[in-house]
Amino acid sequence: MRKILYLTDSHIGADTTAWCQQPCCPHLLPDLWNDLREFVAANPLDLVLHGGDLTHHGTVDEQREAVRIAVGLGVPFRLCLGNHDLAREGALESWLSLGHELFGERSTPSGDFAVDLGSAILLVATNTWRDSDQPWFWSLEEALSGPVLADRQYMWLKEQLAAHRNKPAILAMHETLYPLPPRLTGLEQPTHEPSGFDVARTRGFVEEHDQIRLVLSGHCHATCRTYDNGCVHLTTGAFFEPPFQVRILTVDRNGIDVETVCPSAVAKYNPPIDEGKTWTSGQPVDRRVRMNF
Incomplete structure (x- = not known):
């Protein structure tokens, strides 16, 4: 059995002008990381996986702070790079240098890697944007075609699936593949x-x-579950927005159990809440999911 804590969109280095669903709380990040550290200490885990946008600008200073926080959690920490993590030229190269321990010993040049979970395999792939002058460099100032995976990444995924053909696979990437549905948001579309x-x-x-x-x-800063042809797609709310959710994945030979928890008590910090968007924390069907193998 393996236990994984999954969180995403912490945006180290952001301010309150950052895009968000619920009002973001960058000023609370030191406390939120401390709460997470205490949660990890009290709940044995095999891995912490960050789903991307660990940092807001991808600067060297932000990267160093991110590595310091990750190492300080005391369990193996892996990063699926997001667009904000790659928001400057050369960010990928410095991530793989300064934060090499966040990608394991066998990561690809684009920061893709696999983690053997015993009864399953975790595959982590870095999105890129083709309209950028450089691969794996994201810029707000450029017209973007949208996130993609390069041809060689698809080949890498096929090779990994073939090498572990007897194991179910979990794929992690920062961008979502499906929109947030009306049944979650209450919107017409x-x-x-x-x-x-x-x-x-x-x-x-x-x-x-x-x-x-x-x-x-x-990426979408909301907790949601979508089914497609037997595959479950899960997005998770931003770590620096209330209610500060993370997911716990328990993987064993029978399947995957996913629950959503809040290591930080919202009442403790009394953050501002957008009552019109409380749907971002998901419905019960989004927060608790079971997949049988």
């Missing part, structure tokens, strides 16, 4: 639709490889 021509290709890849049972994503 889906929102936060993933953009770009490659979304259909990635959806198709997941559909073609039924070995992939679970897809973990961040």
Whole structure:
């Protein structure tokens, strides 16, 4: 059995002007990290996986702070890079240098890596944006085609799935593959639709490889569950927005159990809440999920 804590979108280095669903609380991050450290100490884990946007600008200073925090949790910590983590030229290279321990010993040049969970395999892939001058560099100032995976990343995923063909797979990437549905938001139409021509290709890849049972994503700052052809897609609310959610994945030979918890008590900090968007914390079907192998 393996236990994984999954969190996403902590945005180290952001201020209150950062895009958010609920009012973001960058000033609380030191306390939130301390609460998480205490939670990890009290609840034995095998791995902490961050789903991306660990930092807001991807600067060297933010990267060093992120590594300090990650190492300080006292359990293996892995990072699935998000767009904000790659928001400057050369960010990927310095992540793989300064934060090499966040990607394991066998990561690819684009920061992709695999983690053997015993009864399952975890595959982590870095999204890129093709309209950028450099691969794996994201810029607000550039017209973006949307997040993609490079051809060689699809090849790497196929190789990993083949090498572990007898194990169900969990795929982690920062971008979502599906919008937030009206049943969650109460809106008439889906929102936060993933953009770009490659979304259909990635959806198709997941559909073609039924070995992939679970897809973990961040980016949309909301906790949601979507089913597609037997695969479960989960997004998770931003760590620096109330109610400061994380997910606990328990993986054993029978399946995957996912629960959503809040290591930081919201009442302790009394953060501002957008009552019109309380849906961002998800419904019961979004927060607790069971997949049988």
